[in-house]
């Protein structure tokens with residue numbers, strides 16, 4: 556049986572924003588399910604509905620077989636929600652925070668004591684139990700948040716953008732930790748993120764959500780396989796953004812009929828050209844464009860990534876906040892530079 560199943564789950568906010576629009580997906584026991592989409596896609600709203608924190612407009616969801624509308628109490632006892640704004644008391648210790656949460660779930664004193672010790676070990680916070688949370692680092696805070704979501708041994712834990720605001724090194728640490736959690740505890744994890752590499756790195760399966768709709772679901776490998784060929788990305792170059800529309804339509808017209816081109820895709824400020832072999836296609840592309848008098852500013856070749864998958868299904872790229880490393884390689888590079 557699936558741990559989470561949604562049925563045409565929909566949320567229309569007052570004022571008419573259709574934040575979540577007929578969403579169907581299933582999450583299997585023990586898997587890390589990545590819910591990937593740009594800011595405003597409807598990830599948090601979906602997560603909150605499934606967690607009974609807000610009411611769906613229509614549709615429903617089952618958690619371990621219990622309906623979020625009919626059995627919200629049963630649902631709540633089986634889920635842990637770690638939102639972006641967790642109610643941690645800064646001026647209490649880690650232990651006090653966890654204990655309070657345990658009482659909130661009506662666990663007995665002895666059970667709480669035992670769980671708190673187990674959880675501190677699990678999240679690698681031994682020695683910090685009795686320190687005030689205000690003295691914790693960002694990564695320690697996040698690990699405490701996750702421990703709080705686990706106090707009542709839920710079937711599934713929801714992590715909403717768990718690494719936003721963390722520095723790259725801490726992000727990788729939290730990734731390792733989340734993976735261990737799934738393996739060691741066998742807990743099902745529903746992870747929302749707008750970082751492609753985070754989903755790619757952690758998730759067994761990924762749903763891509765955009766504007767409230769699920770665009771694709773599959774393993775990272777399946778999603779990437781749905782993109783055939785390498786992507787050669789062309790743009791008119793820096794300072795020529797105002798010419799990009801003209802550039803794109805002319806380049807597309809010149810290339811789209813060519814035998815070696817699988818397909819082309821318009822993107823923000825440029826054109827993605829999918830071909831069998833990126834490197835060998837570049838000279839051919841340059842020759843063709845130049846014969847049409849089209850001047851290329853920048854050209855780059857990449858293997859299919861989740862970014863291409865996202866582009867294929869939505870026609871847009873996901874862009875993380877500026878300056879935030881979004882690829883695992885980038886994070887690793889930064890980490891090794893620091894050491």
Ligand SMILES: Nc1ncnc2c1ncn2[C@@H]1O[C@H](COP(=O)(O)OP(=O)(O)O)[C@@H](O)[C@H]1O
Nearest residue numbers: 568572574592593594595596597598599600601
């Ligand atoms: N309480 C609310 N009232 C009105 N609109 C909202 C509310 N919460 C979210 N939205 C809108 O719903 C859409 C989806 O938001 P959200 O689920 O937070 O996206 P994500 O978590 O993917 O960034 C956005 O357009 C957002 O502005």
Ligand SMILES: [Mg+2]
Nearest residue numbers: 598599600716
């Ligand atoms: Mg969100």
